[in-house]
Structure formats: C-alpha cells, structure tokens
Amino acid sequence: MNASPDDAPVLLRREGGAGHIVLNRPRAINALNHAMVRLMDEALSAWQADESVATVVLTGAGERGLCAGGDIRSIHDDVRAGGGGASAAFWHDEYRLNARIARFPKPYVAVMDGIVMGGGVGVSAHGSVRVVTERSRVAMPETGIGFVPDVGGTYLLTRAPGELGTHLALTGTAVGAGDALLCGLADHYVPSERLEEFTAALADSEASDAVRRCAAAVPAGELAAHREWIDHCYAADTVEEIVDRLHACGDRHAKQTAETILTKSPTSLKVTLAALRRARELPSLEAVLDQEYRVSCAALGSPDLPEGIRAQVVDKDRRPRWSPAALELVTEADVARFFEGVGPKAPHLRCRSGTDGLG
Structure with a gap:
C-alpha cells in the first residue's frame, strides 16, 4: 500500500516491517469520521494479506492526543438534517472496524498518548499491544452528551476489576496511565x-x-484507593440506588461523584447501566458490538443526543436540557426501547468471531 498524501485524514506509510496508521486531523484531536474508518479498514485488509508487514502501529498527529472520539458535530448535524442515517452507516463500519482490530492476526500496537476518548478507545484498546504515557487521558464520556458507551466500550468496561468499569461509564471520568492499566484498557507504560x-x-x-x-x-x-466505595456503591441495581449509596457512604469523593453523575443525561445513565449488565452476559465482543449498534441507532431518536452535543460542542453553553430531566422520570419502557432488536427489521452488525471479525 502506497504512502498517503500529507493532507489525507489518515496517513499510511511503511517503515521496515511496520505498517503505520496515523490519524491526521490534529485540529480536531483526530476525531474519527467515516472516511477515516474506511481508510483504516482498507489498510488493515491489505496489510493482513501482506507477508512483509509484521506489525501495525497506530498513532495520532499533533500534540494533543491519539483521538478525541467520533466527529460528534457531524452526528448532531446529521440528526437535525437527515434523521441520523449517515451516523448509523458510520457506526456500522466503525464497530466492524473495532471487531477487525480485536481479531487482527498480527501485532496491532496502539500508542495511546494524550487524549483517547470514545471512538479513540475503540481503535486502540481492542489492539494486542496498547501503550500509554504520562500524558494519556482515557475516557468513555458518552453519558455527558446524551449517548451510551459504544465501540466495544461496554465490553471493555465490564471486564475491569470490580465495579470500576461502571464508575467510568456512568461518570465519563478520564483516567491516566496507571488507572488505564488497572482497568484493562492498556498494557504497557512508555x-x-x-x-x-x-x-x-x-x-x-x-x-x-x-x-x-x-x-x-x-x-x-x-482508583485503587477508592475501590471499597466504588465496588459497594456501583453494585446497586439502579442508577437511583447508586446515587443514594454514593451520597450515604460518607466519603467526600463518593459524594462528589454522585453530583457528577447527576449532571449527565438521565436516560443515558439508565441505558448505560442496563447495557453494561447485559454485556456481562454476552459471549463475545461481536455480540456486545451488535447490542451497542442497536442502542446507538435507538439514540438517534432520543432528544438527548442532539441536545447533549449542542451543549458541549455547538453552542458550548455546557447547560444541556435533558428530556426527561430526572432519573425518576425515565421509565423501564424508556430504557427497554433502546434494546429492541428482535426481528428482521432491527439494526444488526452481523459480526462474527474470526480472523477479521467481520460478517
């Protein structure tokens, strides 16, 4: 595969036996769009078949980070103008790429330097060699924009020790190198x-x-110092009970965490907890990605997703108006709607386990 032009959103080059993928939108902290996902997938397909490529290396251009996530402004615009069809198509290919990375038969080295959030976690933390630095800030911040952890995030977070993954999913907390390794999101510190x-x-x-x-x-x-209250509080069956336990446990960090959770989308919080608990029972990453795809497509019809993105990155007033506005107003039926996936018309990835993770 030939080297890419310098202005391409993904730069591809060869150095000896290593094929390098460089995410190249530094002004947007390399936020992923559909073209980037396609280019990554094409490169992995070519290099998987190329015997001269021994290793694939993922890095990000610029000084701020590997990848800040998906291009959420474009998702906002798509929902407002077109009902979300382009976003669903993007997620379809993105999640299949996540599965390909997880099953890639050669070493896939992800350099998780700087900001690594959302979709950035999806293209790095499923790799076989995941490197963090003292600058790494790793997070799944979806509940803050009216969304739910995706890109295999609910698979990764349910495999963190105790209830650490639940804590990270509900709060969107960004962790550094030590906690990324503790939670199983990275392997090595360089x-x-x-x-x-x-x-x-x-x-x-x-x-x-x-x-x-x-x-x-x-x-x-x-995080290790807070395991006692994290494991106790997040073991509760509902988000309301989690918040009550955090307020009642007597630890100031727990109380602050409760207040953080209450700033997030009530619907997203309840759907996220349900997604995590369901993901624990699913047999594979592909099955979890399939669930996430249905949840993500359902979110396109929720008022909280465009509203959350508006508040965070469009108007930047940081004052989202969630609907419903409180946890107690989000019903079991509201949550169940996100998981409706029975029947031929339901959205599915149709991933399968295998060498490339694709159906």
Missing part, C-alpha cells in the same frame, strides 16, 4: 520521551522486544 525510540524499534523488532526496551514502571493511579 514515557513520552521514549515514544520515538519505541516506534522506530518496531521497524525491525518484535513488538515485545520494543516494549522491553522502552517500557518503564507504571506510575500509581488513583
């Missing part, structure tokens, strides 16, 4: 000053050798 050496070593070395050469001791995180 100081940012050694990233150039690390990626250069991948041209003619096994990924494991490059890691041994450049990795350092993992810095301490923050």
